[in-house]
Amino acid sequence: MVRHETAETRRAQLFQAALEVCAENGYHETTVDEIAARCGLSKGSLYYHFRSKEDLFLSALEAMVDQFASLLAQASERETASEALVHSTEFMIAQVEAHPKMGLATAEFYLLSLRRPEFRKRIKAYYDKLIEVGVQVVRRGIESGEFDPSLDSLVATRVLFLGCDGVALMQLVLNEPEHFSGVTRAFVARTVGSFLNKGNAK
Amino acid sequence: MVRHETAETRRAQLFQAALEVCAENGYHETTVDEIAARCGLSKGSLYYHFRSKEDLFLSALEAMVDQFASLLAQASERETASEALVHSTEFMIAQVEAHPKMGLATAEFYLLSLRRPEFRKRIKAYYDKLIEVGVQVVRRGIESGEFDPSLDSLVATRVLFLGCDGVALMQLVLNEPEHFSGVTRAFVARTVGSFLNKGNAK
């Protein structure tokens, strides 16, 4: 029989598996049996650790989100605001390229969030966390005179981050890796460039 | 019993209903029974007109796409290239706001296309059609001296259109109409602005 593990270990294994299977087959085509099997467990065990399929995925989403947001915050620690923005976005691209399954799983969650309030809550919280990181950077840039003082920091950050999301999304659909980073970098350069205080650069 | 209609009429009714129900409940939670019922028909009738659920949705997607692409092409007929770009994107925003269900259905199709080759084919074709409209405008702008001649017309168009997609996507998720057009317009203005030939504007 399978070796017993602590609840923490199993939960972590299970949502890792959940994200993988979901990325491969999509949320609705993912069966709890397959998730359990991928951990060498039975469905019963999965239901020992989680109340429902949705509960499992909500936990998995939360874990993914926490990790990503803290990595992004780290990535934004750079000398100038422009550098910080460019580096943060390049970090996001690198993450999606290094872990394509996370990108796919995220897309699934976005869509789920349109109809399931619990998912919606967490996706909103996720979005707010990420945007907050960007807003801080933009504010800093404005205060230091690096960015145009008439900039609305929230709108500017949304434009930048959501544009990246758009390109990432389409990359998932089109699957043309050779264009992906190029287009994204072009976009980021243009956008961050447009934030600069042309009049009196520090 | 329900009045007999021509195949064309019924097909049109059925994919209209398919799109609606799909927007409301998502593709996987949409049952063929509900689609048929919404047309006052039974499931048997639906299967008389379409081979399968997938066949129905592929037809529906195609109809939606054809209509939208031709409307976009019309919207891009403007004097200057900047005007054409701004107007095209504003047209897209207006469409999403006027027919939110189309936006939701499109999101469903995007995600479906990740795993179903038939959907992928059509979504790619859709994307190419839309981008082609933009590329023509950008080329025209470059030739007329309005846009920076070093611009890569394909990359530039992708940046613009896909950024809009990103903002639209996030709008679906966040559902904050009061920010939507503002952010999108800010995005469009910045991006199209960055295309301009600063040196020798015509």
Added chain:
DNA sequence: GTTATTATACCAACCAGTCAGTATTTTATT
């Protein structure tokens, strides 16, 4: 009466979730 269209009744597969019981590990007792 023949063909096109719609309705009814049905089936087989699928799948989330349950549960009674089993195996393993930990803790308490002597």
Added chain:
DNA sequence: AATAAAATACTGACTGGTTGGTATAATAAC
């Protein structure tokens, strides 16, 4: 250390509901 008791982790067969798809009968249109 040995053993008993309790807690934790796991199993897999079963259930109940759902749904895509089909077979066949009924009805309308020409």
